[in-house]
Amino acid sequence: MIVAQRKPFAEIAQSVSGFNRVLVAGCGTCVAVCLIGGEKEAGILASQLDMGAQIKGDECTFAVACVERQCDREFLDELAPQVAEHEAVLSLACGAGISFLAERFSDTPVLAGVNTSFIGINDDVGVWGERCRSCRDCLLSLTGGICPQALCPKGMLNGPCGGASEGKCEADPLKDCAWALIWERLENTGRLSNLEPIVAARDHADNLPGAQVHPAYERRYSAHE
Amino acid sequence: MSSFGDALAAGEFVITVELDPPAGPDLAPLIDLASELNGQVDAFVISDNRLASARLSPVLAGQRLSQEAGAEVIVTLTCRDRNRLALTSEMLAAAAAGLDNLLLVSGDFVNLGDQPGAKPVYDLDSVQALVLAGGLNGAARFLLGSGLAPEASPQPPQVMKFNKKLRAGAGFFMTKPLSGLAGLEAFVEAAGPLEAKLIAGVEVTDEAGPEAAATLAKEVKASGLAGGAHLSWPGAPQRLPELLALLQA
Numbered sequence: 001m002i003v004a005q006r007k008p009f010a011e012i013a014q015s016v017s018g019f020n021r022v023l024v025a026g027c028g029t030c031v032a033v034c035l036i037g038g039e040k041e042a043g044i045l046a047s048q049l050d051m052g053a054q055i056k057g058d059e060c061t062f063a064v065a066c067v068e069r070q071c072d073r074e075f076l077d078e079l080a081p082q083v084a085e086h087e088a089v090l091s092l093a094c095g096a097g098i099s100f101l102a103e104r105f106s107d108t109p110v111l112a113g114v115n116t117s118f119i120g121i122n123d124d125v126g127v128w129g130e131r132c133r134s135c136r137d138c139l140l141s142l143t144g145g146i147c148p149q150a151l152c153p154k155g156m157l158n159g160p161c162g163g164a165s166e167g168k169c170e171a172d173p174l175k176d177c178a179w180a181l182i183w184e185r186l187e188n189t190g191r192l193s194n195l196e197p198i199v200a201a202r203d204h205a206d207n208l209p210g211a212q213v214h215p216a217y218e219r220r221y222s223a224h225e
Numbered sequence: 226m227s228s229f230g231d232a233l234a235a236g237e238f239v240i241t242v243e244l245d246p247p248a249g250p251d252l253a254p255l256i257d258l259a260s261e262l263n264g265q266v267d268a269f270v271i272s273d274n275r276l277a278s279a280r281l282s283p284v285l286a287g288q289r290l291s292q293e294a295g296a297e298v299i300v301t302l303t304c305r306d307r308n309r310l311a312l313t314s315e316m317l318a319a320a321a322a323g324l325d326n327l328l329l330v331s332g333d334f335v336n337l338g339d340q341p342g343a344k345p346v347y348d349l350d351s352v353q354a355l356v357l358a359g360g361l362n363g364a365a366r367f368l369l370g371s372g373l374a375p376e377a378s379p380q381p382p383q384v385m386k387f388n389k390k391l392r393a394g395a396g397f398f399m400t401k402p403l404s405g406l407a408g409l410e411a412f413v414e415a416a417g418p419l420e421a422k423l424i425a426g427v428e429v430t431d432e433a434g435p436e437a438a439a440t441l442a443k444e445v446k447a448s449g450l451a452g453g454a455h456l457s458w459p460g461a462p463q464r465l466p467e468l469l470a471l472l473q474a
Binding site: 159162166183 | 305333334337345348349351352353357374383386393
């Protein structure tokens, strides 16, 4: 899932200033699960903005809407009537959702209410952790399912740096060294030989805006080829 | 081969010292210090934005020390600040300047330094940087080294990475500053017969002072665990002559 953090209230209030009718648009999937941008959080933020406006004597109004996924055209279309009635949309979706909403309603200013943090997992109640950098060249089969790109701040592919101490990370001693975890996992499963070959430098040649068409749909979308 | 390489190959116990380029453009004090120490050490290791704090280019500093102090230089290049294009440029610049000794390391993480908001590059890791430099050999004649952390823990993955660096062409290893001999001893035992020379890091600390550092360097030499000692005195490099005098006493 995508994990996000809400932007500081002052930054959000600044971004919506100058608009009299703002639609706060939640997203019902990832950001709802991480308790940042779902329908409930959109409602709370709208109330906060409303109170802030009242205190300042502004005549702004803040309405709330939420769709299943802002990263999907089908769901975005549901917002069209409400977007048409507002001067701006404050989106609480991840960056992909905000972008797609801005693309779908390109005549309306779209503002970001969250900072997208990472692709991660729900580790415990209220706790999320990064697990993937979407690098397009997955090494998890080799590394025991522990990603050195996501969990090592240096992204070391051939083993730990020299800063690891007591299994903790040089950059953040409160966090485990990714390579200590990788070693332990592979040792416990008898796969340390995975680490013998030198892992070559990554190929960043495809580091262009990602786009893909499922093979079953290639004929329909042949323009993409 | 470089005189440093010759000394290593001959099995001499080498002494190297760490010099940080200045955080400004004036290299005169560094050149003066290298001139003073020259003849007492086998090579000067020019650090590269040590502890992730920005300083003058190690290749330029190395070139000036070589030309103006007659110093044998080992140029450090970190993977933290450069992608593979920039690393190649610096390696070629070093070769063009006649600086054939390269120490290729990952580099301290940016949040330890003076610009913690800088983007950490790490396009390559130190193993991959060794492979890159090895690919330039032929046109260049590099003697390649890398870092080693005998006291880092857990140790087994450090040994695994050490072996990868050997296969990638590292001919010498500079260890991080040691707190004693135990970590080095354990590492050498775990790594088995060494095909490259280890140069043990010996740092003067405020707490222990230069006497303790000199004692450790002598213990390293007597132990036979390493092929040299790499001396550093963070914050007071101008006092390195004191340390060398203690070593020779």
